[in-house]
Amino acid sequence: MPIYSVTTxxxxxxxxxxxxxKLIIPFLLSTLLSFFNVTSTQSIQTTIVAATTTTTPLDSDxxxxxxGLKYYIAPVQSNxxxxxxxxDTRDNFCPPFVVQENSQLSKGLSxxxxxxxxxQNNIYLSSDLNILFNAATICVQSTVWKLSSIGxxxxxxxAGRRYYVRSGGVIGRPGVGTVNNWFRIEKAGDIGxxxxxxxxxxSSCKVVCGDVGVYEExxxxxxxxxxxxxVFTLKKA
Numbered sequence: 576m577p578i579y580s581v582t583t584x585x586x587x588x589x590x591x592x593x594x595x596x597k598l599i600i601p602f603l604l605s606t607l608l609s610f611f612n613v614t615s616t617q618s619i620q621t622t623i624v625a626a627t628t629t630t631t632p633l634d635s636d637x638x639x640x641x642x643g644l645k646y647y648i649a650p651v652q653s654n655x656x657x658x659x660x661x662x663d664t665r666d667n668f669c670p671p672f673v674v675q676e677n678s679q680l681s682k683g684l685s686x687x688x689x690x691x692x693x694x695q696n697n698i699y700l701s702s703d704l705n706i707l708f709n710a711a712t713i714c715v716q717s718t719v720w721k722l723s724s725i726g727x728x729x730x731x732x733x734a735g736r737r738y739y740v741r742s743g744g745v746i747g748r749p750g751v752g753t754v755n756n757w758f759r760i761e762k763a764g765d766i767g768x769x770x771x772x773x774x775x776x777x778s779s780c781k782v783v784c785g786d787v788g789v790y791e792e793x794x795x796x797x798x799x800x801x802x803x804x805x806v807f808t809l810k811k812a
Contacts, residue, residue, distance in 0.1 A: 708769070723755065787799070
């Protein structure tokens with residue numbers, strides 16, 4: 576067995592530990608880099624998921640839409656040449672109907688949204704709500720939206736009939752008498768939204784569900800249940 580001096584043994588032990596330390600450093604760096612890479616990737620994935628699964632519509636500033644604020648509707652589809660939303664009478668009868676302004680330069684009237692739970696601040700996608708203009712009309716009636724057919728009376732809705740959006744509805748009081756006053760906001764594409772009529776406030780009521788879009792007639796752009804929805808963004812007034 577070889578005989579080493581104390582000095583030689585100390586140097587040998589020190590050298591071995593030094594070599595081990597040098598080998599450990601690259602391993603630790605590789606582990607840390609892998610950890611940060613996984614963590615950052617998971618963070619990005621979480622952000623993407625959160626953005627795509629949000630249940631609250633956002634305005635053009637990226638803020639959550641609130642029930643106490645006023646908003647303008649700004650169409651986003653390229654084939655829509657109209658502007659914001661407003662009110663106009665049809666054959667001079669009250670209450671007026673909801674129309675889209677013919678000019679892209681017109682912002683129209685501002686809107687407010689009131690959820691089924693009126694104590695709730697946030698507006699949620701695919702939930703029943705009332706929509707009203709922040710304006711007064713010569714008809715001296717409410718500007719709350721409701722769905723109505725021309726010459727149609729009460730009772731259940733009928734498939735195949737043209738249904739328009741007009742004013743004169745009431746806020747709250749969900750039930751048979753107010754079922755036509757409830758609309759929803761739903762996602763449409765990457766950045767847009769659309770209005771949908773498909774109320775769930777009355778389980779015994781027979782309703783015709785559909786997208787709210789523009790129906791051109793008599794030189795006006797009436798809001799009605801149509802195949803092509805009006806896709807828009809919400810801009811804070």
